[in-house]
Amino acid sequence: MSNVLLASDSSDLQSRIHEAADGMCIALPSRPLPAEPAQLLSKTHHESLPDVLVLDATEDPEGALALAARFDQELPGTGVVLIGDPAKLSVAAMRVGVRDVIAPEAGIQEMRATLARVAQAVEQRRAHSVVTLPGMPALNVAGRVLTVLSPKGGAGKTTVATNLAVGLAEAMPGAVVLVDLDVQFGDVATALALEPEYTLEDVVQGSALRDPIALKTHLTHHQSGLLVVCAPDSPVAADAITSEQVGALISMLAQQFRFVVVDTAAGLEARTLAALDHTTDPVLLTTFDVAGSRGLRKEIATLRELGMLTNARQVILNFADPKAGLSIGDVEATIRSKVDLTLPHSKAVTASLNTGIPLLQQSPRDAVSKQLRKLLSSYVAAPARRANGRHRTSS
Ligand SMILES: Nc1ncnc2c1ncn2[C@@H]1O[C@H](COP(=O)(O)OP(=O)(O)OP(=O)(O)O)[C@@H](O)[C@H]1O
Ligand SMILES: [Mg+2]
Structure with missing residues (x-):
């Protein structure tokens, strides 16, 4: 399984995503949601970028969409998935390059399948990309x-x-x-x-x-x-x-x-x-x-x-x-x-x-x-x- 970063305040969601990602998940609180990808990533103290970022958009959908858009522009080597109501979020999510929207009540199997699909998609994208770590100015994708x-x-x-x-x-x-x-x-x-x-x-x-x-x-x-x-x-x-x-x-x-x-x-x-x-x-x-x-x-x-x-x-x-x-x-x-x-x-x-x-x-x-x-x-x-x-x- 790939590296997953989750931003959510829900301990239930944290434990389900953790299981769906076979333990390869770092969880952070989603409140307050930072405006910049670099701010979020700096909290993980990790050298490498996550393959998949899961943002809990149930509390602050606007903030989650804005942050997803920044990830899409600046770090397209990370695939973003939102947790929220697909019926309400899917169109706006698609516009900002989000890969998928999962309902908060989704089961572990569905979450696992989504994370795997998104990880595969970003792997393909990275095969054609040069992505720098946050803080580095050049981005050549x-x-x-x-x-x-x-x-x-x-x-x-x-x-x-x-x-x-x-x-x-x-x-x-x-x-x-x-x-x-x-x-x-x-x-x-x-x-x-x-x-x-x-x-x-x-x-x-x-x-x-x-x-x-x-x-x-x-x-x-x-x-x-x-x-x-x-x-x-x-x-x-x-x-x-x-x-x-x-x-x-x-x-x-x-x-x-x-x-x-x-x-x-x-x-x-x-x-x-x-x-x-x-x-x-x-x-x-x-x-x-x-x-x-x-x-x-x-x-x-x-x-x-x-x-x-x-x-x-x-x-x-x-x-x-x-x-x-x-x-x-x-x-x-x-x-x-x-x-x-x-x-x-x-x-x-x-x-x-x-x-x-x-x-x-x-x-x-x-x-x-x-x-x-x-x-x-x-x-x-x-x-x-x-x-x-x-x-x-x-x-
Ligand atoms: N699904 C379809 N139903 C009805 N007509 C279609 C359909 N697909 C294409 N056509 C018609 O077939 C013709 C050829 O389509 P199109 O120009 O898109 O093909 P093409 O592969 O680009 O052709 P060419 O090799 O000549 O460039 C057009 O007149 C188009 O309107
Ligand atoms: Mg033609």
Whole structure:
């Protein structure tokens, strides 16, 4: 079990968390709750940061949320869990990067499972991060890079990438960037009704790759708080964009943003592989048919051989149709991997692309929106799936 720090005045809660953490728990009083992470941590006299911080938010939910937000900004290598009413706290908690909310009456098994999930998620995050101890000024935490891939065109990459990015940006305005790496025919700008002043071509060929401030001035703003690097206007411009430039761009963006979402062209062209080289969370998408599953099997096998398939990957089947004569089990057997999510066919998807309003905003109750929210919850608030790190083959 990992190191758990608990701030609570309840002796009952202290004893249950202690048991759930197999004794690896230091308990502190929660009153008064300090405003600064460093103040809280200084009370533990511990050299290392806790993997999981459990804050009792039953007495002072505002104070607990404010402190959780500071931990999220300053020490993202510690996962924060709140104790309180999930119905009241979950949305606010998600906005400040809290990993989970546990009800005060939760049983030990539930607490144990939550602590283990959060510890796994932070372990993955730390694999891509350099986190300093409190009191040290520099904080260099690489953001997560989510790259949306499909073996064939028209599988729904742009739909998934744009909505994923918008959903993340709504929770964390200004902290998410979307890159349209479908350099020839990218349509992220159309999907989000953007009229970019600068495109990928300007970004990789000007001073932006050397200067983070210049880079930020070259991004296009979406009303959700998302920043976007749109594809060039002309397919001809794509020739001049090299995979080295793409790699440098993604790496630089990951230093500046909490999440970098990458939409790609179908297949595994060199620029996509360059993005994968910096990807922490691949999102693999295919159509729900035999041809789509076979294509995905080859793509998964190739990524595995290249050591680019982390366990953090999500596998999504689009256009899922129960009457298609194919089951999810059939697809899983073909691709030799688990399917994490299915997206049904929905007219609202095309309507959203046509209007340039993201599906999550235009049709939040649509069945596809609901599934996309599930995908979102695997990156925010709820813990991410464990990854062993970049360039390791999944089991
Ligand atoms: N679940 C869905 N239900 C209905 N239509 C969908 C769904 N997913 C995607 N579409 C439609 O399929 C088309 C392709 O979707 P999208 O552009 O997102 O795919 P893509 O993988 O980015 O395609 P490309 O490879 O051409 O870039 C669009 O017209 C979109 O509206
Ligand atoms: Mg596309």
